[in-house]
Amino acid sequence: MTRIERLSRSTVDRLDPAVRPAIRPGETGTGILHLGLGAFHRAHQAVCTEDAIARGGGDWAIAAVAPRSRAVLEPLLEQDLLYSVLTLDGERVRPRVLGVHARAMHAASDPAAVEACLADPGIRVVTLTVTEKAYRPGSEVLGLLVRGLRARAAAGAPVALVSCDNLPGNGRRLRALVTAELGESVADFVSFPSTMVDRIVPASTEATFAVAEASLGLVDRAAVAAEPFSQWVIEDDFPGGRPAWDLAGAILTGDVAPWERLKLRVLNGVHSALAYLGALAGAPTIDRALALPGMRAAMEGLIRDDIAPTLCPPEGLSMQRYGRSVLERFSNPALRHRTLQVATDGTQKLPQRLLGTIADRRAAGAVPRHATLVLAAWMRFVRGYADDGSPLPLDDPLADRLRAAPSLLELDAVFPPGFADDAELRDQLDSWGRSLERHGVLGTLEALR
Numbered sequence: 001m002t003r004i005e006r007l008s009r010s011t012v013d014r015l016d017p018a019v020r021p022a023i024r025p026g027e028t029g030t031g032i033l034h035l036g037l038g039a040f041h042r043a044h045q046a047v048c049t050e051d052a053i054a055r056g057g058g059d060w061a062i063a064a065v066a067p068r069s070r071a072v073l074e075p076l077l078e079q080d081l082l083y084s085v086l087t088l089d090g091e092r093v094r095p096r097v098l099g100v101h102a103r104a105m106h107a108a109s110d111p112a113a114v115e116a117c118l119a120d121p122g123i124r125v126v127t128l129t130v131t132e133k134a135y136r137p138g139s140e141v142l143g144l145l146v147r148g149l150r151a152r153a154a155a156g157a158p159v160a161l162v163s164c165d166n167l168p169g170n171g172r173r174l175r176a177l178v179t180a181e182l183g184e185s186v187a188d189f190v191s192f193p194s195t196m197v198d199r200i201v202p203a204s205t206e207a208t209f210a211v212a213e214a215s216l217g218l219v220d221r222a223a224v225a226a227e228p229f230s231q232w233v234i235e236d237d238f239p240g241g242r243p244a245w246d247l248a249g250a251i252l253t254g255d256v257a258p259w260e261r262l263k264l265r266v267l268n269g270v271h272s273a274l275a276y277l278g279a280l281a282g283a284p285t286i287d288r289a290l291a292l293p294g295m296r297a298a299m300e301g302l303i304r305d306d307i308a309p310t311l312c313p314p315e316g317l318s319m320q321r322y323g324r325s326v327l328e329r330f331s332n333p334a335l336r337h338r339t340l341q342v343a344t345d346g347t348q349k350l351p352q353r354l355l356g357t358i359a360d361r362r363a364a365g366a367v368p369r370h371a372t373l374v375l376a377a378w379m380r381f382v383r384g385y386a387d388d389g390s391p392l393p394l395d396d397p398l399a400d401r402l403r404a405a406p407s408l409l410e411l412d413a414v415f416p417p418g419f420a421d422d423a424e425l426r427d428q429l430d431s432w433g434r435s436l437e438r439h440g441v442l443g444t445l446e447a448l449r
């Protein structure tokens with residue numbers, strides 16, 4: 001049997017020209033430092049940046065940093081930083097190989113290299129996909145940024161720090177964290193544009209690598225699979241310049257807030273809803289959760305009755321159509337996005353995905369039934385077992401506090417003030433809790449119809 005070769009610079013030219021990188025790997029100067037080498041970055045910003053360079057030029061290749069884990073770094077290094085993005089469109093797989101990464105570093109073992117890169121005036125944009133939990137004082141990523149910017153301050157070369165994590169006002173948040181350490185004067189040379197990012201990119205598995213091998217004819221241990229949809233809305237504030245992301249489909253705007261709120265409350269809110277309700281009901285993936293009897297109607301009700309009244313969508317965008325497209329995207333069976341993956345870090349995600357919706361509806365005097373059902377489902381999920389009694393993992397930075405809390409609503413790190421004293425809200429939550437206990441998710445959804 002002949003051994004199938006590895007994807008690398010020496011094998012990439014065997015691929016169909018349409019599948020090869022849009023730029024010659026290694027021939028573009030580096031202008032971006034990216035923190036967080038997860039699947040999302042590789043299928044989102046990396047793709048948009050490579051297309052922007054191919055269409056608009058510029059020295060914008062990416063130096064990428066894996067903060068802690070070497071799991072993606074090693075295969076990428078073995079493949080000369082090449083990897084494929086497999087777009088899963090129904091039965092069709094559309095592969096393309098990316099070659100936009102010029103360098104890869106490991107922050108945990110070599111923080112000095114990352115700090116030197118942050119201080120390098122050639123780096124004019126720093127992008128971050130480091131997940132919600134990194135946005136707190138004292139996080140490792142913040143430490144790296146602060147040390148790097150301190151070294152950069154002497155020359156003061158302009159740079160934009162671009163958060164690409166699912167948080168409202170992500171730029172403002174990052175700015176508050178950085179200026180708390182370095183003072184306001186850092187904003188003389190650093191900007192903090194907010195962005196809204198959107199593409200469903202599940203964690204890669206052996207099945208992803210098998211599909212990559214079948215479609216490339218080469219082994220690719222750094223492949224990622226993603227849905228066809230991709231969106232990036234960016235506040236246009238780049239003192240040191242930026243790639244021509246607009247030529248690659250990104251929306252550059254003066255105000256990201258309406259986009260962010262829409263995406264976080266509808267797409268991510270419903271995603272988390274499907275994750276907790278689905279996991280309790282034993283659905284392994286998001287599409288299977290959505291296909292459970294009564295689930296689609298419940299999610300439509302959540303969007304229509306609870307979320308939509310709290311939103312003011314960007315001009316020209318129909319809420320109804322947006323909601324429908326989100327459910328359509330979640331029903332993609334090829335993605336096999338695990339409910340348990342989306343269910344991780346609930347304490348970091350629920351405030352912007354669900355609790356804001358509940359708070360806004362309560363302020364308007366309404367009791368949002370569907371949204372409180374989702375909150376009750378999360379509370380049940382936290383207890384650690386599914387409707388059939390099988391164990392459910394609790395992967396959350398506040399797991400210990402969640403387990404120890406006599407009443408979850410009292411956790412002020414998660415819930416806005418007032419939740420615990422809201423008798424009507426508590427009644428509704430208790431009622432859903434009892435229903436879930438007696439009838440499980442399926443019986444509860446049945447009664448909702």
Ligand code: CS2
Nearest residue numbers: 197198199200201268271342
């Ligand atoms: C998901 C997101 O894992 C999660 O919590 O809701 O990663 C989601 O897939 C992306 O935000 C889609 O843009």
